[in-house]
Amino acid sequence: MNAREKGRPPSQRQLKVGELIRHAFADIFFRGEVMDDVLSKHSLTVPEVRMTPDLKLATVYVMPLGGGDADEVVAHLDKHKRFLRGEVARRVSLKFMPELRFKVDTSFESSRRIDELLASPAVARDLDD
Template sequence: MKPYSRAERISGKIQQAITDLLNKKMQDPRIEMATISGVKLSSDLRVANVYITVFGDKKRINDALDGFKNSKGFIKKRIAPKLGLKYMPDLRFYYDDSFDKAAQMDELIKSALTGTPDEHL
């Protein structure tokens, strides 16, 4: 038996294919600094939730999400042959705020260790 489910294996392929596409073919300035942090595929392989990270303010994040949503057809068309699936999953893009939360936790820990309150939070 394989150690990973089919959905997990295909999620990795989708993430790699979109990352390669971002590095080579995408010319939308809204998404040039975005990174694919993960892909979660539904068990029926119909929906792929693609999580992105973007460094910047809310406007930059929203612009990047809009750029990905507007490029969804192009992305699906380019990565479909690499996946070898009967049906190409629907791509849904979300902002991954786990890095922001980790940075906040790091600041809290540092302020607790030094005993000085952090004024950024």
């Protein structure tokens, strides 16, 4: 990423490709197409897929429902990265299929923390003034 691209919002193209890949993963996980003992125990959600500006790398944010074993789930998704890339390529028509990187989605935890802070007595006191 060069200096001009830092801090820029994603382009419409990045957003569209990310959304196509997100839908492909939702379909793969819904159908249970990955044969893995750990992954089959969890219902996975994919809240977001972020694309690099050149569309060569897709960062797939995943979270098991309930939040348990998130790191283990990501490790097992990494084991099946090649298979998953092929399955996504079959569903999404792109000139080049991006490399996949899996990460645990922490946005739910962040929003929970913000809710706790807003509900704290110190903030409530400041809001009453």
